[in-house]
Amino acid sequence: MDTKIKEFMDGVRMRNPGEDEFLQAVEEVVETVWDFYQENPHYKKAKILERMTEPERVIMFRVPWVNDSGEVQVNRGYRIEFNSALGPYKGGLRFHPSVTLSGLKFLGFEQIFKNSLTSLPMGGGKGGSDFNPKGKSDIEIMRFCQAFMSELFRHIGPNTDVPAGDIGVGGREIGYLFGQYKKLRNEFTGVLTGKGIEYGGSLIRPEATGFGAIYFVKEMLAIKGDTLEGKTVSVSGFGNVAWGAVQKAVELGAKVVTISGPDGYVYDPEGISGEKIDYMLELRASNMDVVKPFIERFEGEFHAGKKPWEQKVDIAIPCAIQNELNEDDAKKLIANGCTLIAEASNMGCTADAAFLASEKIMFAPGKAVNAGGVAVSGLEMSQNSMRLNWHEKEVDDRLKQIMINIHAACVRFGTAPNGKVDYIKGANVGGFVKVAEAMIAQGVV
Numbered sequence: 001m002d003t004k005i006k007e008f009m010d011g012v013r014m015r016n017p018g019e020d021e022f023l024q025a026v027e028e029v030v031e032t033v034w035d036f037y038q039e040n041p042h043y044k045k046a047k048i049l050e051r052m053t054e055p056e057r058v059i060m061f062r063v064p065w066v067n068d069s070g071e072v073q074v075n076r077g078y079r080i081e082f083n084s085a086l087g088p089y090k091g092g093l094r095f096h097p098s099v100t101l102s103g104l105k106f107l108g109f110e111q112i113f114k115n116s117l118t119s120l121p122m123g124g125g126k127g128g129s130d131f132n133p134k135g136k137s138d139i140e141i142m143r144f145c146q147a148f149m150s151e152l153f154r155h156i157g158p159n160t161d162v163p164a165g166d167i168g169v170g171g172r173e174i175g176y177l178f179g180q181y182k183k184l185r186n187e188f189t190g191v192l193t194g195k196g197i198e199y200g201g202s203l204i205r206p207e208a209t210g211f212g213a214i215y216f217v218k219e220m221l222a223i224k225g226d227t228l229e230g231k232t233v234s235v236s237g238f239g240n241v242a243w244g245a246v247q248k249a250v251e252l253g254a255k256v257v258t259i260s261g262p263d264g265y266v267y268d269p270e271g272i273s274g275e276k277i278d279y280m281l282e283l284r285a286s287n288m289d290v291v292k293p294f295i296e297r298f299e300g301e302f303h304a305g306k307k308p309w310e311q312k313v314d315i316a317i318p319c320a321i322q323n324e325l326n327e328d329d330a331k332k333l334i335a336n337g338c339t340l341i342a343e344a345s346n347m348g349c350t351a352d353a354a355f356l357a358s359e360k361i362m363f364a365p366g367k368a369v370n371a372g373g374v375a376v377s378g379l380e381m382s383q384n385s386m387r388l389n390w391h392e393k394e395v396d397d398r399l400k401q402i403m404i405n406i407h408a409a410c411v412r413f414g415t416a417p418n419g420k421v422d423y424i425k426g427a428n429v430g431g432f433v434k435v436a437e438a439m440i441a442q443g444v445v
């Protein structure tokens with residue numbers, strides 16, 4: 001590592017001790033934008049990187065609620081309002097026992113660049129709680145969401161901070177959160193995205209991250225003169241992102257052979273399509289967090305406690321959670337002939353896996369690949385502002401064009417003299433430039 005980069009990172013580590021996920025995300029960005037940063041002294045003079053790695057605001061609060069047995073429960077709520085240079089803070093809410101300040105800071109930091117790449121007027125933020133929806137009744141989830149929003153409402157708004165769903169926060173939770181916000185504020189505004197279509201939501205939103213990931217992969221293949229037709233694809237997860245990715249990959253002629261959960265993975269050599277994709281919705285809605293029931297309904301193999309990256313495929317798309325694909329997994333994929341890895345989950349690969357994949361094969365990071373979700377959230381914000389609902393095709397066409405533009409930005413800023421595209425550098429520099437220029441224009445604030 002460059003001595004100056006190490007000095008910079010030592011300062012970040014000193015200010016954020018023990019926050020490994022956040023530090024990993026910062027180091028990846030700093031290493032890839034450093035040369036560009038040095039070539040533009042006005043960024044250095046304004047301390048843009050120092051300011052960009054500090055959240056504008058970190059909100060942490062107590063969330064007390066009562067379960068069905070009448071017992072008081074206490075959880076912790078967060079909202080990281082990281083950077084508003086381009087627009088209102090925008091990023092999801094995650095309800096999961098693994099939620100920590102470090103994890104949310106990493107996600108909020110990534111969101112700055114992802115939102116910038118979409119070219120929509122959105123800043124970066126993230127939030128959530130260590131609350132676990134698994135095994136809770138609808139009434140318990142409603143009580144928790146109302147308690148959570150009873151504090152969060154004072155910090156958000158359609159022109160300030162617009163949260164969305166994420167892991168553990170789907171249409172049901174967004175509905176309860178929106179209802180409580182509306183009651184407390186006595187106003188009907190587009191304060192949340194991922195809403196039901198009946199009350200201001202956008203078509204394509206549940207599928208958007210997965211659809212966008214496949215549109216991005218399609219562009220990666222196109223610059224090599226290739227297509228998705230006939231490709232074998234491995235996908236992890238079985239939630240919204242995986243569901244959307246499987247749908248679109250199959251539509252474009254690929255065969256998806258895996259999905260996974262915390263219990264292991266399913267391998268279906270015949271390919272997951274038709275009613276098998278529809279069944280993914282049932283699995284997701286079950287709240288059981290397992291994929292084994294898939295092979296009880298359809299033929300296939302279940303590999304308990306394992307990850308899908310041991311199968312021979314052309315393309316691997318992690319769709320579940322951060323750091324789910326490590327260096328050993330990447331080595332297996334490459335040895336088995338995989339030629340492309342694209343992160344549809346946030347920082348789905350460890351740093352070592354991402355480095356290896358970017359050196360040996362085509363690799364693209366989550367902040368570019370999975371930007372389709374927040375892109376359609378941005379389109380939902382536009383529709384709410386205009387009091388309009390666009391048709392499905394219009395939303396999908398806009399999403400497709402946004403992903404094409406993001407890919408073009410990665411190529412523009414990430415192409416080396418030998419013609420190889422470094423998608424990590426391209427995404428980071430492409431996202432950085434717009435935010436940095438906006439921060440300079442707005443002064444030291």
